[in-house]
Structure formats: structure tokens, C-alpha cells
Amino acid sequence: MAKATKKQALGRGLSALLKDPENDIQSVSDKNADQVIGNVVELDINAIEVNPFQPRTNFSEEALQELASSIRELGIIQPITVRKLEFNKFQLVSGERRFRASKIVGLKTIPAYIRIANDQESLEMALVENIQRQDLDPIEVALSYQRLIEEVEITQEKLSDRVGKKRSTITNYLRLLKLHPIIQTGMRDGFISMGHGRALINIEKNKDQIDIYEKIVAEGLSVRDTEQLVKAYKEGSEKEKSTIAKKSKKSVPGFISENLEAIKENLAVKVDIRASSNGKGKIVIPFHSEEEFHRLRKILSGE
Structure with a gap:
């Protein structure tokens, strides 16, 4: 307990250092930078702005309320990560759910790791750190990969090394973005899996793609069933394709x-x-x- 109290007191002490205009740290070479960069600091929650590079777009209000209840009882267990913008002003790199839940609770300060980074570095850090999370849906991961490639101007080979994934894995995620938006939404909502999506990519016509998607959901088709259905569609005549893609008319009891x-x-x-x-x-x-x-x-x- 004494150790934790000492660490918390140190965080508050560093917070005071950051509020001193004479110690405005802007780079790793500045005076006292080694005391702040990479350390946990108690920051005023109102001095932090959300990250415009945040790849996560889906925040469940119910889940945030539950996290807020946990924070109210136990406090912040894992610090957020921020980058310093200017004097006593910071921007989130990762930890937006903890940040949002802390504001719901009404916390005045929040523990944070501080980094010095430019916009491109901040984007890369935010995307890479979020990709490592286990609760991102396949479309969120795919969008993060796409942003890294387009905005950070990184190749798939370098991206593979950066996130620790095979290039083929990254390619498979990126291909999901070719699916019709309705199907992407279905994947994000959990009605179909990434395996279903990968099979549906092989259907070129949007209408047939959507019809087969609705058939998968209505009939509860497995990934293997879907792959066989798509194969039959690809190998069939135009008339057979129309029959295969026809929406299920099963009535609901x-x-x-x-x-x-x-x-x-x-x-x-x-x-x-x-x-x-x-x-x-x-x-x-x-x-x-x-x-x-x-x-x-x-x-x-x-x-």
C-alpha cells in the first residue's frame, strides 16, 4: 500500500511540474523531460482532448456506464496514454473508453502516460495500439490497417512487421472493405463472422451479395455452408445464380x-x-x- 501511495504522490508531483510555465516540456531534450516522458502523471481531465485519429467508432453507452461503475469503486487501474500538444494541453493516444467513463464518474484528474509525438506519430501509435485490442470487430481492424497504409504511408510489408501479423492476414482484413456497407454493418453487429465476409467478397454483383448475406442470416448458414453456396453461385449459369442468390422466404413463427x-x-x-x-x-x-x-x-x- 505504501508503494502505491508513493507512486500516486509522485504522479501528482509531476503534474505540478507540467503546470509550471518555466518547465514547459516540448521535446525529449528539454529540462526535466526524463521525469515526465514515459511516467504516469495525474493530469487534469479537462486538459485532455479526444484523439481525432481514434479508429474505434463504436462506444456502447451501457458498457461505458458499467466501466464507470467499476472506476467509481476501484479507480483507474490502467493509465491512459496521451501526447503533449502545448502548455498544459494534451491529446489522447489510447484509452478513450477509460477517459469517457472517468468523465461520467466526474473525476477531476486521470493517471496518464505522456508521450511527445507529432500528428503522424500520434496517428500511428493510436492505430497500432488499438489494433492490438481483442475487442475490435473485423471492420474496425480493417479500417485501422487502411488508415495506416494511406495516412502514415506505410507499406503492407512494414505494417506486417509493425503489428506482428502476416501480410496475408492484413490483406484478408483489407478485402473486407470491398463488401457492401450493409454487410459490413452486419459483421460489426455480429450477425456474420469474418469467415462469412471473406466468402461473400467473391460475389461481384452487389444485389446478389446482399441477397446471399440475408440468406446466410435467415437460415443460420455456417462459414462452410456459405463457401459452398458461393462456389455453386460462381460455377452456375446466370439463371442458376439468380436462384441461388434468391432471398429466403421462410416465415417467422x-x-x-x-x-x-x-x-x-x-x-x-x-x-x-x-x-x-x-x-x-x-x-x-x-x-x-x-x-x-x-x-x-x-x-x-x-x-
């Missing part, structure tokens, strides 16, 4: 349609229910983070 909206409203997520005419089926509930998973678990278990 009344007991499902009557209760589907209530389930969606209770869980606050898009829910996919797949059922056959004999009443058998399954419910697919997507989640985009560990926090959202635990929120859904509590609702389903009645906690």
Missing part, C-alpha cells in the same frame, strides 16, 4: 415476431432469431466488448 422487439429493447442490442417452422431455433446476441458481454450476462441471469 408468430410467437417470435410477437416478442422480438421486447427482447431487443430489454437487451439494448440487435438480436437475430433464427427458427424453423416446427418452432425450433436459436437466438444470436452480439456483443462488442468484454464489458458489454458482462452487461448482457447480468441481464440474462437476472442479477
